[in-house]
Amino acid sequence: MSVVYLLEAFQTILSDPSSLLFILTGVTAGIIVGCLPGLTATMGCALLIPFTFGLPPIQGLLMLMGIFTGGIYGGSISGILIRTPGTPAAAATLLDGYPMAQKGEAGKAIGIGTIASFVGGTIGALIMAFLAPQIADFGLRFGPPEFFALAVFGLTMIISISGESLLKGAIAAILGLLLTTIGYDPLSGVPRFTLENDNLLGGITFIPALIGMFGFAQVFRNIEKMEVVPQVKSKVGKILPSFKEVKPLLPTMTKSGGMGAITGSVPGLGCDVAAFVAYGEAKRTSKKPEEFGKGSHEGIAAPEAANNGATGGAMIPMLTLGVPGDAVTAVLLGALTIHGFQPGPLLFQDHPEIVYPIFAGMILCQVVLLIVGLFGARTFSRLINIDIKVLTPVIFLLCILGSYSMRFSFFDVGLALTIGVFAYFMGHFKFPVSPILLALILGPMAEQNMRRSLMLSQDDLTIFISRPISAVFLILAVVMVITSYRKYKKLQKIDNDAKQNAQKS
Amino acid sequence: MKCISFLCVALLTISSSVFADFPEKDITLVVPWSAGGGTDTIARALVKNAKQHIGVNVNVVNKTGGQGAIGMGATKRARPDGYTVGLITFGLSTYKPMGLSNQTFRDYELLQLLNQSSAALTVGKNSQWNSLDDLITYAKANPGKVTLGHTGAGAAWHLSAAALGVLYDVEFNYIPFDGGAPTRSALLGGHVDVIATGIDEVKQLHEADQIKILAVNALTRHPAFPSIPTLAEAGYKVDAPVLDWRGLALPKNVPDDRVDVLASGFKRMFDDPSFREYCEKVGLILVYENSDGFEDFLANMEKVLEPTLGAVGLLK
Amino acid sequence: MDSRRIDTGVGLGLAVLSSVIYFFAGQYTAFGVNTYGPNFFPQLLAVLLFICSGCLVFNALRGNSKAELEGFHKGGLIKVGVTLAIAVLYLFAMQLLGFVISSMMFLYLIMFALGKKQHWRIALISISVTAVVWFIFAYLLMIPMPEGIFSRSY
Incomplete structure (x- = not known):
């Protein structure tokens, strides 16, 4: 049944060239907004909603979905090129994307990212089209204990992103978790660590922290090293990855795309969590884990496939339950409502004429993304050939504006700069910053759901293991810790041997 | 020199705006x-x-x-x-x-x-309670057993439900969530027994017959929900609803x-x-x-x- | 750079920080909440942080922290300080002079501080970059940029 509807929807969209134009505009605008630090897919959609008032609903939605897809993808371009993720979802991509760009292979890194985004996004869209109701029911079974277990599972990815010292990674993660306790506590109504400052009542805002940790810290590093380290030039000639290089990545992409779609479909988790989970999983199961963090192709493919897969996943609870999966879908929900469609259980019955074009449009967005992305990769990869003494000030300016535009606040810029200085010194002292980021994403989820669960169970700790889904995730977390730790020890040994050999010769 | 010209520009714009129409x-x-x-x-x-x-x-x-x-x-x-x-x-x-x-x-x-906006007390489709009276009677007999999800400590809906609880001496186990959407999904997933949200927030679920709204905390019925009784009509009068x-x-x-x-x-x-x-x-x-x-x-x-x-x- | 000294210093600093956090978090109590109140999570984290920083110091003293730290490049560090100061000035300038003028000045000064000495070229770059950025942010995305004293309402 649904296949027929879907094909019909394709026909409707494809028969009207203006629809394709809206997708193209949306995806391109999304990529631009996404790759500017601080301007996220959420913001892009929110800003464009007024424009879609005047359009027919389907066209308007196609454009918004284009921005969503393009925005999540665009974030990784700046992550790869300048180690400043444009959106939080791209923070895992830069772990391998930036080292690869530093080898002069920026074009190839973007190419792999594009193909992975396409594969992951298409899988996400297909899962959305065919399994939406079933997955939505599964998502509902997540109550507070399950969310807590999931957050703990997510936090075990710290091992995979800690770099050289696990202890320093753990310290960074704890500091990140502590940062999330700043501000108003929605469970008790008590303001914590706010120093009586209204600006801190809402806690450390995520975007300024992201820009500080990656953007500003990288700007400072560039400035310090400018005289001693020569600038990397992107290789000319063959820019895109060959089929031979892509083929071994396909299983990773497929798996990560599926994982992304499932992760994204749980309300409250988003593209960013999906990317980190996929990265950790890819590293854990990889045949060449020693390459991770140094420019591994898999390390780019996995998070990129996952975060674009999650875009499809996040649409599922929004459409079927009226519960947004993340911030962007919350905006899309608003857009649907404005156009007179109430997302929820009735939408599928009452308005198939809007549901199926959404599915078809999501798939078409991925195709357009692939085309625009591969054409753009060439141009984008040349950006790092700009004189670093010109490029760095421009990035500096963009980071300042990015942290300002989140909520038009100079306090946020100051906060981002302060975090940037800290992150810069952390880099020098070999403390990894990615665990802080992961902690910032998962911290509130872990704390609130732990306390919420214990309110439900009236202080009975067994609630976490007596419920099946929560127990499974906690067991998975333990397995993840053990296997990742073994792998980490093994890698360290390889590293040490290599160093000793180097010293001998 | 620069400063002076800045000041001039500033003064000019100030003086012009005094006589201008508002808004310009x-x-x-x-x-x-x-x-x-x-x-x-x-x-x-x-x-x-x-x-x-x-x-x-x-x-x-x-x-x-x-x-x-x-x-x-x-x-x-x-x-x-x-x-x-x-x-x-x-x-x-x-x-x-x-x-x-x-x-x-x-x-x-x-x-x-x-x-x-006024608060609504809502239970799941298959809940054992069909009226506010059922719920309150049960909650009184089993203090602290009924879990009541709301949208955050100090939010209007929390206070609205708490006011009812205080007035009629009912002890609910209040579970704060972070906003309307997670509260709704907690009810749909059966993780809490009752939720207190704005009545407009449960409109769609109500129309889809996924939930039962027991009462609305207002002095008059809501025009979009003519079948839902107010607290007073359901037998639990609150003088000044939050x-x-x-x-x-x-x-x-x-x-x-x-x-x-x-x-x-x-x-x-x-x-x-x-x-x-x-x-x-x-x-x-x-x-x-x-x-x-x-x-x-x-x-x-x-x-x-x-x-x-x-x-x-x-x-x- | 000597990683032992750094790790010991950082570890001791973090230990002090965790104690302070533990003490402050103890004040956050709420009525009608169960045992795991608003103080629980920060205090738990403070304890974990204390343990981890202890390990860091212990490892460093035993000579186990073998990682080679990146040395600071002294001239570079000074440049970082200078550009940071320019950035802070820029934030104040933006509120006074508005976005356009202060951004051009910011770009010009940073490029100059980084060793670009061709005045005409960097002035041209500053102006064109500011124009493009202003077009995207203020015009296309309609983000209200600070206007400073040039705001039209006064």
Whole structure:
């Protein structure tokens, strides 16, 4: 049944060239907004909603979905090129994307990212089209204990992103978790660590922290090293990855795309969590884990496939339950409502004429993304050939504006700069910053759901293991810790041997 | 030299604006909640046809954070030239008593009230309770056993449910969630027994027959939910229900003539048929009060809230 | 750079920080909440942080922290300080002079501080970059940029 509807929807969209134009505009605008630090897919959609008032609903939605897809993808371009993720979802991509760009292979890194985004996004869209109701029911079974277990599972990815010292990674993660306790506590109504400052009542805002940790810290590093380290030039000639290089990545992409779609479909988790989970999983199961963090192709493919897969996943609870999966879908929900469609259980019955074009449009967005992305990769990869003494000030300016535009606040810029200085010194002292980021994403989820669960169970700790889904995730977390730790020890040994050999010769 | 020319330019622009018509450029509407959310969509729907009604566009700017305190604080500190209008919401009634921020409605030049929402007590489709009486009887017999999910400590819906609990001596196990959407999904997933949310937030689920709304905490029935009884009709009368509200305000000291222009301009946007139609669709009750009526309403709300906040231990 | 000294210093600093956090978090109590109140999570984290920083110091003293730390490049560090100062000035300038003028000055000064000495070229770059950025942010995305004293309402 649904296949027929879907094909019909394709026909409707494809028969009207203006629809394709809206997708193209949306995806391109999304990529631009996404790759500017601080301007996220959420913001892009929110800003464009007024424009879609005047359009027919389907066209308007196609454009918004284009921005969503393009925005999540665009974030990784700046992550790869300048180690400043444009959106939080791209923070895992830069772990391998930036080292690869530093080898002069920026074009190839973007190419792999594009193909992975396409594969992951298409899988996400297909899962959305065919399994939406079933997955939505599964998502509902997540109550507070399950969310807590999931957050703990997510936090075990710290091992995979800690770099050289696990202890320093753990310290960074704890500091990140502590940062999330700043501000108003929605469970008790008590303001914590706010120093009586209204600006801190809402806690450390995520975007300024992201820009500080990656953007500003990288700007400072560039400035310090400018005289001693020569600038990397992107290789000319063959820019895109060959089929031979892509083929071994396909299983990773497929798996990560599926994982992304499932992760994204749980309300409250988003593209960013999906990317980190996929990265950790890819590293854990990889045949060449020693390459991770140094420019591994898999390390780019996995998070990129996952975060674009999650875009499809996040649409599922929004459409079927009226519960947004993340911030962007919350905006899309608003857009649907404005156009007179109430997302929820009735939408599928009452308005198939809007549901199926959404599915078809999501798939078409991925195709357009692939085309625009591969054409753009060439141009984008040349950006790092700009004189670093010109490029760095421009990035500096963009980071300042990015942290300002989140909520038009100079306090946020100051906060981002302060975090940037800290992150810069952390880099020098070999403390990894990615665990802080992961902690910032998962911290509130872990704390609130732990306390919420214990309110439900009236202080009975067994609630976490007596419920099946929560127990499974906690067991998975333990397995993840053990296997990742073994792998980490093994890698360290390889590293040490290599160093000793180097010293001998 | 540069400084002097800067000053000249500044002086020129000041003097020209004194004689100019108001408004001569776009007005900013500060919304303290994020883009795409409930409050934001209302604000955007309100100002959609601003140009017809006030002659210039009104641009929505989202200044989020601090439970709304950031955006409202920005309105309070804005230049009192009438070009910055702020949306103010329920939080303003609780900041001071809860010790979150020092702002109260007295720091603003109030423009008008936009809407009032009332709380609904909702249970799942297959719940054993079919009326408010069933629920309260059960909860009284089993103190602390019934889990009641709400949208956050100190939010209107928490206080609304707590007021009922305090008045009739019922002990619920209150479970705070972070906003309306997670609260709804907790009910659908069966993780809590009852939820207290705004009645408009459960409209879609109600129409899809996924839930049962037991009662609405208001003095009269909601026009979009004619079959849902009020608390008094369900047998549990509450004299002054805690209502969520949204309104418009200006910083203090805006010149009177400009306040008048804005007040009548926003009233016309408020009466715009397309705005009314939108609100009806999403189940929002529009309530207009002019500046004086708004002030009375807020002063009264303070009196209602203090004992409730005290009873749930949130009063500082 | 000597990683032992750094690790010991950082570890001791973090230990002090965790104690302070533990003490402050103890004040956050709420009525009607169960045992795991608003103080629980920060205090738990403070304890974990204390343990981890202890390990860091212990490892460093035993000579186990073998990682080679990146040395600071002294001239570079000074440049970082200078550009940071320019950035802070820029934030104040933006509120006074508005976005356009202050951004042009910011770009010009940073490029100059980084060793670009062709005045005409960097002035041209500053102006064109500011124009493009202003077009995207203020015009296309309609983000209200600070206008400073040039705001039209005054």
